[in-house]
Amino acid sequence: MTTDLRDIAKRYASIYPRINDEEGRHIKGQKVAAVLEDHLGPRNVHCVIDLGASNCVVLSEVARRLRPDTAIGVDLDGPSLSAAPEGIITLMADIASLPIPDACADVVICNHVYEHVPDASILFVEMERVLKPGGCIYLAAMNAFWPMEPHYHLPFLHWLPVWMTRPLLRARGYPFGYLERPLTYPELKRLTARFQRRDYTLRVISNPTRFHADELFRGGRMSPKNRTRLAKAIYPFLPSYIWVLVKPRTA
Numbered sequence: 528m529t530t531d532l533r534d535i536a537k538r539y540a541s542i543y544p545r546i547n548d549e550e551g552r553h554i555k556g557q558k559v560a561a562v563l564e565d566h567l568g569p570r571n572v573h574c575v576i577d578l579g580a581s582n583c584v585v586l587s588e589v590a591r592r593l594r595p596d597t598a599i600g601v602d603l604d605g606p607s608l609s610a611a612p613e614g615i616i617t618l619m620a621d622i623a624s625l626p627i628p629d630a631c632a633d634v635v636i637c638n639h640v641y642e643h644v645p646d647a648s649i650l651f652v653e654m655e656r657v658l659k660p661g662g663c664i665y666l667a668a669m670n671a672f673w674p675m676e677p678h679y680h681l682p683f684l685h686w687l688p689v690w691m692t693r694p695l696l697r698a699r700g701y702p703f704g705y706l707e708r709p710l711t712y713p714e715l716k717r718l719t720a721r722f723q724r725r726d727y728t729l730r731v732i733s734n735p736t737r738f739h740a741d742e743l744f745r746g747g748r749m750s751p752k753n754r755t756r757l758a759k760a761i762y763p764f765l766p767s768y769i770w771v772l773v774k775p776r777t778a
Contacts, residue, residue, distance in 0.1 A: 531645070531706065532643055532644060532645055532706050532707075532708075533603065533621070533645075535643070535703075535706065536579075536602070536603040536604060536643060537603045537604055537605075538604060538606075539581065539602075539603075539604045539607065539643075540581060540582070540604055540606065540607045541606075542701070543678070546581050546582070546607070547582065547607075549582075549584055552581075552582070552584035552585050552588075553584060553585075553588055554739060554742060555585050555588075555638065556584060556585040556586070556587065556588025556589055557588055557592075557739035558731075558738055558739040558740050559585060559588070559589050559636060559638060559665055559667075560588055560589045560591075560592035560593060560739075561592075561737065561738045561739050562665060562727050562731070562738060562769060562771065563589065563592075563593060563634060563663075563665055563771070564592060564593070565727075565738075566663060566725060566727075566771045567593070567634075567663075570633075572593045572594070572595040572596075572633045572634060573595060573596045573597065573633055574595055574596065574597045574598075574599070574631055574632045574633055574634075575589060575590060575593060575595045575597070575598050575599070575632070575633065575634045575635075575636065576599045576600075576601060576625075576627065576632045576634070576635045576636070576657065577589070577598070577599070577600045577601065577635075577636040577638070578601050578602075578622040578635065578636065578637050578640055578650075578654070579601070579602055579622060579637075579638070579639075579640035579643065580600030580601055580602050580608070580611075580617070580636075581600075581602055581604060581607045581608075582607045582608070582610040582611060583600035583608065583610075583611035583612060583615045583617065584612070585636070585638060586598055586600045586611075586615055586636065587611075587612040587614070587615055589634075589636065590614065590615065593634070595633070595634075597616060598614065598615050598616065599615075599616045599617075599618060599627070600615050600616070600617050600618070601617075601618045601619075601620055601622050601625065602617075602618075602619065602620075602622075603619060603620070603621060603622075604619075605619045622640065622644065622650060622653070623644050623645075623646070623649045623650045623653055624653065625653055625656075625657055627657045628657070629656055629657065630656075630657070630658065630659045630660065630662075631657055631659070632657045632658050632659060632662055633658075633659060633662045633663075634662060634663055634664075634665065635654045635657065635658060635662070635663075635664045635665070636664075636665045637650075637654065637664055637665065637666050637667070637668075638665065638666075638667045639667050639668070639669060639767070641666075641668060641669075641710075641718075642669050642707045642708050642709040642710070643707060644708075645708070647708065647710065647718060648718060651718055651719065655721070655722075655774055658774040659774070660774055660775065660776040660777070661773065661774065661776045662773070662774050663771050663772060663773045663774070664722070664771070664772040664774075665769075665771060666719070666768070666769070666770045666771070666772055667767060667768070667769050668710075668715055668767055668768050668770065669709045669710075669766070669767050670709070670710075670711065670712050670715070670763075670764070670765055670766060670767055670768060671685055671686075671709035671710055671711045671714075672711050672712055672763060672764045673764060673765065673766040673767070674686075675766070676705075677766065677767075678707060679696060679699060679701070679705075681695060681699075684696075684705055685705060685707065685709050687705065689704040689705055689706070690704065692704040692705035712762075712763040712764070712765075712768075713763075715768065719770065719772055721775075722772035722773055722774060722775075723772070723773040723774075723775060724770050724771070724772055724773075725770065725771040725772075725773065726768070726769075726770055727769040727770065727771060728758070728762075728765065728767075728768045728769050728770070729755055729758055729759060729762075731743075731769055732744075732751075732754055732755050732758045733751050733752070733754070733755040734751070735751075
């Protein structure tokens with residue numbers, strides 16, 4: 528049987544043990560929560576769903592800050608889900624086929640996940656389905672235009688055909704070729720076109736402390752002002768984006 532993205536999702540933490548870095552996951556959760564707090568303001572949040580939640584540390588941090596009535600972590604990696612903190616509901620399920628009713632979620636978190644599913648368009652249809660009108664998706668999205676591949680830290684890996692990636696990844700201990708499916712900036716725009724998009728990318732770059740993202744720029748010599756100017760100039764080629772996608776209230 529060939530390895531595919533579902534096989535990897537079922538044992539993701541064992542293949543990529545850095546996902547179990549609890550301190551790092553808490554920091555990611557603080558960043559997600561800070562963006563959502565800024566977008567939502569004082570609005571009451573009843574249900575938050577985190578897709579690809581792994582051990583649910585990110586979700587628990589978001590839940591601590593937003594205080595939803597219900598927080599649901601969804602993943603195919605059962606062993607990771609079993610480590611979820613108390614108070615989190617866990618579902619071992621395919622994130623592109625959710626066993627969740629229509630229009631029940633105020634917030635869906637899709638944090639560097641879309642490239643790990645076979646068809647991102649199906650995932651976004653499913654997220655739209657479970658969102659209430661006016662609900663939002665926190666989307667952190669890899670940009671395929673960026674030359675450094677972030678999962679394996681090999682330049683140009685995601686630009687190569689799969690057969691060329693197999694020996695490169697085997698040399699690093701991965702017994703499969705490059706299976707992720709990242710999209711370019713124009714493709715991401717088309718994928719999310721049916722949502723109202725609030726772009727937080729430049730806001731995080733210009734004020735990382737406010738959004739708990741200081742670790743992204745630690746050691747950098749460029750001032751926040753100049754860093755933001757550069758990011759604006761090369762925006763279609765940034766390594767990733769942070770967008771809040773709002774489901775329209777009317778069709």
